[in-house]
Amino acid sequence: MPLRIVVATGSSVPIYRQVVEQVRLAAATGRAKAGDALPSVRTLAEELVVNPNTIAKAYGELVREGIAEAQPGRGVFIAAKRSVYSRAERARRVEGALEEFIHEAVCLGMPEEEIRALFEKRLSRADFKQGEDKP
Amino acid sequence: MPLRIVVATGSSVPIYRQVVEQVRLAAATGRAKAGDALPSVRTLAEELVVNPNTIAKAYGELVREGIAEAQPGRGVFIAAKRSVYSRAERARRVEGALEEFIHEAVCLGMPEEEIRALFEKRLSRADFKQGEDKP
Amino acid sequence: MPLRIVVATGSSVPIYRQVVEQVRLAAATGRAKAGDALPSVRTLAEELVVNPNTIAKAYGELVREGIAEAQPGRGVFIAAKRSVYSRAERARRVEGALEEFIHEAVCLGMPEEEIRALFEKRLSRADFKQGEDKP
Amino acid sequence: MPLRIVVATGSSVPIYRQVVEQVRLAAATGRAKAGDALPSVRTLAEELVVNPNTIAKAYGELVREGIAEAQPGRGVFIAAKRSVYSRAERARRVEGALEEFIHEAVCLGMPEEEIRALFEKRLSRADFKQGEDKP
DNA sequence: GTGGTCTAGACCACG
DNA sequence: GTGGTCTAGACCACC
Known part of the structure; x- marks a missing residue:
């Protein structure tokens, strides 16, 4: 397949x-x-x-x-896995999305704990091994 | 002013x-x-x-x-304050950005702890009272 | 300009x-x-x-x-200089060209010292600050 | 054989x-x-x-x-050995590959010593007698 | 005016 | 058959 x-x-x-x-x-x-x-x-x-x-x-x-x-x-x-990305390179690449998320949340008046709760909830659903496709 | x-x-x-x-x-x-x-x-x-x-x-x-x-x-x-946003309404609005951020990070092979560290670091810089505008 | x-x-x-x-x-x-x-x-x-x-x-x-x-x-x-590339990333990217050069030279029967001499001669002409355009 | x-x-x-x-x-x-x-x-x-x-x-x-x-x-x-290649002829033939390698490296911001280190490392792996074919 | 995306169709090198 | 490059022309968002 x-x-x-x-x-x-x-x-x-x-x-x-x-x-x-x-x-x-x-x-x-x-x-x-x-x-x-x-x-x-x-x-x-x-x-x-x-x-x-x-x-x-x-x-x-x-x-x-x-x-x-x-x-x-x-x-x-x-390709053969080439040690993927360096830590710094990865950080650079997601920076924009993180920025956007935090900015949006703060703009909407979301308190810090609520942002964290939302984040942790979503993170716990993330699959680091097999899936991650949006269902 | x-x-x-x-x-x-x-x-x-x-x-x-x-x-x-x-x-x-x-x-x-x-x-x-x-x-x-x-x-x-x-x-x-x-x-x-x-x-x-x-x-x-x-x-x-x-x-x-x-x-x-x-x-x-x-x-x-x-406009007159539309009772601000409900908790659910706020969550709905940032959902897309959260999704994007987590998805990107996982795609790049970033481990869970690294994602959390990045998130917390950025969150600690957020200003919940006055600014949040990118300087 | x-x-x-x-x-x-x-x-x-x-x-x-x-x-x-x-x-x-x-x-x-x-x-x-x-x-x-x-x-x-x-x-x-x-x-x-x-x-x-x-x-x-x-x-x-x-x-x-x-x-x-x-x-x-x-x-x-x-763009603002973003620490350019990591050492490993740079190495990965020139690997192909290096391989090609050494392979070519060895194939043509060029002895080690001759390869090194050619390399050093060219390297000494490289401009790490301002130019490098092939003249 | x-x-x-x-x-x-x-x-x-x-x-x-x-x-x-x-x-x-x-x-x-x-x-x-x-x-x-x-x-x-x-x-x-x-x-x-x-x-x-x-x-x-x-x-x-x-x-x-x-x-x-x-x-x-x-x-x-x-074919009958065409008196192998002259030193100059060999140099001419690998020139392009050398040029490409140095150019790439400089473009990526690689410092002189790093280029030399990479080159020497690869050269030390080269086999001047029998192989050089990528295994 | 700017760049970003997509379509349609061509030609080339490689197998 | 495969991918790689290029052309031509379209529509969109943004300024």
Whole structure:
């Protein structure tokens, strides 16, 4: 089973980003293992009824990030785990989302304990091994 | 004093959103009270050296959110407090941002404790009384 | 002077890569400073007589790498230096080129001392502060 | 024994290039001598489980480089040693790869000593007698 | 005006 | 068949 990818075409988050994040997640949680093949650009494009370029853009990003490797003429594969990201690099990348969350909450007048409670509740639901797909 | 608004043109967050959030925050924290006047679109546009359309768009959003009320020919005013937000209403509104943050972090392979540390660090910097605007 | 970019359309290295590397280099050597504006996508596309998408692709990569920041409606700017890359990340990224060089040299029967001499000669010509453009 | 050739289908370097480089190396190091036969296109293709076109392309390149000679109807053979390469000729051939490596490193902000350390580490792993093929 | 996303379709290298 | 690059042109959000 070559990794199932689904997208919500109605969403405001770009299709190519949805693809990138699903693969990134699958690789991070171990659902996709090093060497696993991704669906071919054209195949996935047909399946999702989007333009092949959109998929190519997503795969290109995964390759540049080192999460996948492209073997021209053969396909795209999950790369050997390369110690993932450094702590600082990870922090930098989620910084924006954290900022947005705290800012929103404070703007709405949410008290500190309520923010923390919400955060802990969600964190406890997070799956660090297998899933994390929004149900 | 008709509510001081500042924007960072260097920031990557859209100017109109900066304006919206500052007013929203001021209303949420009590810095701006019901009935207080917002600066006129043209005045504020000149002061911030931005396009009047940008301010108009921000004010429009505030009106749609029920935070401000436009009184044609007179100006825009902070709306009567809609009983603030209920706990559930607040939770609903920040849910998306929380989701995004946790999702991003997990995708990048960040372990639970690291996510919590980042969150607490940022939370400790938050100002629950007066500011929260990115300096 | 908003950073001069030139490309060799005849080269086998993709145009968008040429653009990425020139900007990356300029940022690394200090020739382009944080906050400096890049030429607009459309402007540069006209100047280089290439499709705007090609430039957009290059800029997008720079943004994802954290070298530049896009401010929709305003333009693309060199980002504040974010501690650049970690040592390990840098090593990972040049690994391929190093491998290629050593492999080529060994294949051609070049003795160790000759490889080292060639390397040191080229390294001594490298400019770590201002230039590095292939003359 | 007609020269053993192995390829790593998992590698990101094209198969035909792996073949070219192995033969080139074998010729450079003396492992393959002038007049030695290369495996036939079809034999090798079957052995490596790759498309015959791929092997034909590799052999074609070797012939163009003067490393091998095709004798129609008989097969492909290692060419008479063209007095190996002169020092200058060797230098010219690896120049591009060296340039690429140094350029990349400098672009990424890698300091001189770090570049040298990386280079020396890799050089110490190089095998100047028999292998150099990526295992 | 700016950048961001997507579609459609082309050509090339690789297998 | 595979992915990689480029062109052309569209629509959107933002200023």
